[in-house]
Amino acid sequence: MLTRWALSTYADSRTDVPDIVSSVKDIVLPATRAGGSQVLAGELLGAISSVRRIARRTVRSAWHEEPLPPAQSELLRLAAARPGISVADSAHELRLAPNTVSTLVGRLAAAGLLGRTRSASDGRSVRLAVTAKATRRIAGFRDLRAELAGRALDRLAASDRQAVADAVPALLRLAAQLEEEGA
Numbered sequence: 001m002l003t004r005w006a007l008s009t010y011a012d013s014r015t016d017v018p019d020i021v022s023s024v025k026d027i028v029l030p031a032t033r034a035g036g037s038q039v040l041a042g043e044l045l046g047a048i049s050s051v052r053r054i055a056r057r058t059v060r061s062a063w064h065e066e067p068l069p070p071a072q073s074e075l076l077r078l079a080a081a082r083p084g085i086s087v088a089d090s091a092h093e094l095r096l097a098p099n100t101v102s103t104l105v106g107r108l109a110a111a112g113l114l115g116r117t118r119s120a121s122d123g124r125s126v127r128l129a130v131t132a133k134a135t136r137r138i139a140g141f142r143d144l145r146a147e148l149a150g151r152a153l154d155r156l157a158a159s160d161r162q163a164v165a166d167a168v169p170a171l172l173r174l175a176a177q178l179e180e181e182g183a
Contacts, residue, residue: 044174055145055148055149058148059141059144059145059148062144062148063141063144065137071094071096071100071104072104072107072108074094075090075094075101075104075105075108075114076108076113076114076130076134076138077138078090078093078094079114079128079129079130079134080130080134080135080138083128083129083130084127084128084129085127085128086119086125086126086127086128087101087102087105087125087126087128088125090105090128095182105126105128108134112131112133112134113130113131113133113134113137114128114129114130114131114134115128115129115130115131116128117129
């Protein structure tokens with residue numbers, strides 16, 4: 001259920017939303033009008049950003065280790081998901097400059113979280129692999145994040161939990177569409 005503040009903020013940001021809301025249709029239908037997808041996209045991405053920012057802050061305050069900067073964390077997760085990935089492929093995947101990824105690799109290797117080996121087929125390229133220390137760190141962070149988010153979900157009304165669960169497949173399809181746009 002939307003709070004009065006959320007409804008008034010939503011109404012203030014949209015000229016086609018009525019001041020009195022009698023049903024969900026009064027909120028959802030205007031977003032389907034011409035240009036409404038862009039408004040909805042902005043609101044959706046804003047909500048996702050809020051959830052990510054608050055979740056990151058909550059987990060970091062409960063995390064017992066020094067948090068990694070976001071770019072290092074992304075590279076570490078990528079190397080864990082794709083063992084043996086090259087620095088160039090990592091740069092392409094993360095949409096970062098190769099020299100930026102090289103710097104990140106150096107920092108993660110110095111922290112004992114990332115291993116580098118020369119490619120057997122091409123001695124010039126470097127292949128990345130996470131260390132056992134990194135594997136433990138990734139799993140611990142993932143588990144803590146899921147535990148804290150699970151507690152928050154448990155405090156939501158059953159209908160809100162169901163709405164979140166129902167939205168997950170559509171959000172993943174949206175992510176795939178966005179990926180195609182950026183390809």
